[in-house]
Amino acid sequence: MVERGERAKHGLIQLLLAINAVVMLYPLVVMVLSAFKSNAELFASPFALPESFAFTNAARVWNETSFVRYLLNSTLVTAAAIAGILVFGTMAAYAIARYPFPGRSAVFLFFLSGLMVPLKLAIIPLFIQLGAMGLIDTRAGLVLVYIAMGLPSAVFIMTGFLRTLPGELEESARIEGASEARVMLSIMLPLARPALVITGIQNAVPIWNDFFFPLVFITTDALKTLPQGLTVFMGEYNTDWGVLFAGLTLAALPITLVYIVLSRQFIAGMTQGAIK
Amino acid sequence: MTAARRRAVWIAFLLAPALVVMTLFVAWPLLAAFRYAFYGFNGLAAAQFVGLQNFREVLTEAPFAAWTWRAFQHNVIVFTVLMVAQNGLAYLIAFALLKTLPGHRVHQVIVFLPVVLSAVIVGFLWKLFLHPLFGLVNQALLLVGIHGPPWLGDESTALGSIIFTNAWHWMGFPALIFLAGMQRISRETLEAARIDGATDRVLMTRIIWPLVAPSTTIVVILTFIGSFNWFELPYVMAGLSGSPGGATDVLGLYFYRTAFGNVSSGLQDFGHGSALAVLMFVFIAVVSALALRVLRRREIEA
Structure with a gap:
């Protein structure tokens, strides 16, 4: 009896998960299928499979719009920001975690306090600041703001991790005459790879997806990032739904593919960022 | 340079980039945001100190x-x-x-x-x-x-x-x-x-x-x-x-x-x-x- 009750319950749970999966996936499936449809087809038979899987709409997105340009800008900005966050963040974390120096806890606290600041609300001074530095409407300005946004959590995670590494490795390398830089780069950092991956993913996803900062800082079309470019393009083609769905599909494709390959790291990175 | 001195320079070098970026793009803007709220603006420049007027207007006055x-x-x-x-x-x-x-x-x-x-x-x-x-x-x-x-x-x-x-x-x-x-x-x-x-x-x-x-x-x-x-x-x-x-x-x-x-x-x-x-x-x-x-x-x- 217990067995049967348990099995019925499991069936119910599986049903709940199945319904949830349909609710999550069906909109995305429709998005992809609609990318292959013409307007007439979309409006007449929204639920059917497309008549053909021709890449007409996708080709128009690729050739007629600045999509490739936006994609390139997003890649460039995200890569540069992540590099900056990882390099600067790890350097600072290494100093805090491995060396005693006066003011160490104050420095750590300074970085930590950044965790609490929603930088969006400081957008007006940031705008003025970047303007004064000649960085408004440049990708470099955007990158610097993203680095600043990512540093607190990077320093926090990396410090926590670097603190746990044993001191013996470091000492024996020093006795053999290795410089401090050598100890850090070839002994300690290779051990920190898992924490670097978590930090990288945790920052890369919100930066890749960000829309707010480009909206304020970037006005030149050739410098726009993908989410921002998408708003331009959705306005221009608003009567051509097949092209719109193709644009959305293409925009969602890169991160979805990376996510499917690295789902474990994505989930760990994004939720661990929250469970600080 | 003594060993202690060299280490101090090394630590400063490790900390400097992150501290500079944080100061310029987090700490300063945040403090400035508070200051700006007490000013009337003329375009991009904070023109005159207006006390609590901005706050009073957004909380209590039309529109x-x-x-x-x-x-x-x-x-x-x-x-x-x-x-x-x-x-x-x-x-x-x-x-x-x-x-x-x-x-x-x-x-x-x-x-x-x-x-x-x-x-x-x-x-x-x-x-x-x-x-x-x-x-x-x-x-x-x-x-x-x-x-x-x-x-x-x-x-x-x-x-x-x-x-x-x-x-x-x-x-x-x-x-x-x-x-x-x-x-x-x-x-x-x-x-x-x-x-x-x-x-x-x-x-x-x-x-x-x-x-x-x-x-x-x-x-x-x-x-x-x-x-x-x-x-x-x-x-x-x-x-x-x-x-x-x-x-x-x-x-x-x-x-x-x-x-x-x-x-x-x-x-x-x-x-x-x-x-x-x-x-x-x-x-x-x-x-x-x-x-x-x-x-x-x-x-x-x-």
């Missing part, structure tokens, strides 16, 4: 006050509905995933998939789906003989539609935070409860719920901060003025519009904008801190 309070009420609605619907569902899904039935890993990946997409993609996608005539939602309703409303065009359904889209986008996030919390509960505790004859319902509400209190704390605080910073989804789906007729206007949109101007007017008003930013910042910080205290106490009691 600002009405907009401020309307937007604030909408944020409260957004937070409340997301807490109950999005996070309630997330808790249920987390409990279902905890059972580690066949396929639970795939379900984890699926529920988190929308979370990795940009709010711009999600917003536009659902805007197309919610189109009154050709949208997927109303086409589906038509199959069962219902003429659906113009979801985003009707004042009574617009905000709800955007909140629904937010829940679709983000539900996986609280779900996996709850799941991580549930997985930390010891197997013995759960087994003991089950041997004592606890049903799943009792398990979910009396045993697991108090023990996932740390996860609940995180979810509540993040949902609160997210709801009061809400910007991208309403911007994409309803536009900068919170159409129709301000029915979807929230503090994020209102702040942006005040600071950087409407697309049409192009007028910048950094003084009132800064006052709004400071009020939002203080409100979020104070309420989060209070909530954190209450929720942490609850964690200890559990």
Whole structure:
């Protein structure tokens, strides 16, 4: 009896998960299928499979719009920001975690306090600041703001991790005459790879997806990032739904593919960022 | 150079880049935001000190006050509905995933998939789906003989539609935070409860719920901060003025519009904008801190 009750319950749970999966996936499936449809087809038979899987709409997105340009800008900005966050963040974390120096806890606290600041609300001074530095409407300005946004959590995670590494490795390398830089780069950092991956993913996803900062800082079309470019393009083609769905599909494709390959790291990175 | 001196230079070198970037782009702007709120602006320059005038105007004087309070009420609605619907569902899904039935890993990946997409993609996608005539939602309703409303065009359904889209986008996030919390509960505790004859319902509400209190704390605080910073989804789906007729206007949109101007007017008003930013910042910080205290106490009691 217990067995049967348990099995019925499991069936119910599986049903709940199945319904949830349909609710999550069906909109995305429709998005992809609609990318292959013409307007007439979309409006007449929204639920059917497309008549053909021709890449007409996708080709128009690729050739007629600045999509490739936006994609390139997003890649460039995200890569540069992540590099900056990882390099600067790890350097600072290494100093805090491995060396005693006066003011160490104050420095750590300074970085930590950044965790609490929603930088969006400081957008007006940031705008003025970047303007004064000649960085408004440049990708470099955007990158610097993203680095600043990512540093607190990077320093926090990396410090926590670097603190746990044993001191013996470091000492024996020093006795053999290795410089401090050598100890850090070839002994300690290779051990920190898992924490670097978590930090990288945790920052890369919100930066890749960000829309707010480009909206304020970037006005030149050739410098726009993908989410921002998408708003331009959705306005221009608003009567051509097949092209719109193709644009959305293409925009969602890169991160979805990376996510499917690295789902474990994505989930760990994004939720661990929250469970600080 | 002595060894000690050399080490000091090395430490300074390690710290310098991060400290410079943080000072220039976090610490200074934050302090400046507070200062600007007390100034009247002339374009980009803080022109004259006006004391509390900006604050008084956005909180109590026409035309600002009405907009401020309307937007604030909408944020409260957004937070409340997301807490109950999005996070309630997330808790249920987390409990279902905890059972580690066949396929639970795939379900984890699926529920988190929308979370990795940009709010711009999600917003536009659902805007197309919610189109009154050709949208997927109303086409589906038509199959069962219902003429659906113009979801985003009707004042009574617009905000709800955007909140629904937010829940679709983000539900996986609280779900996996709850799941991580549930997985930390010891197997013995759960087994003991089950041997004592606890049903799943009792398990979910009396045993697991108090023990996932740390996860609940995180979810509540993040949902609160997210709801009061809400910007991208309403911007994409309803536009900068919170159409129709301000029915979807929230503090994020209102702040942006005040600071950087409407697309049409192009007028910048950094003084009132800064006052709004400071009020939002203080409100979020104070309420989060209070909530954190209450929720942490609850964690200890559990």
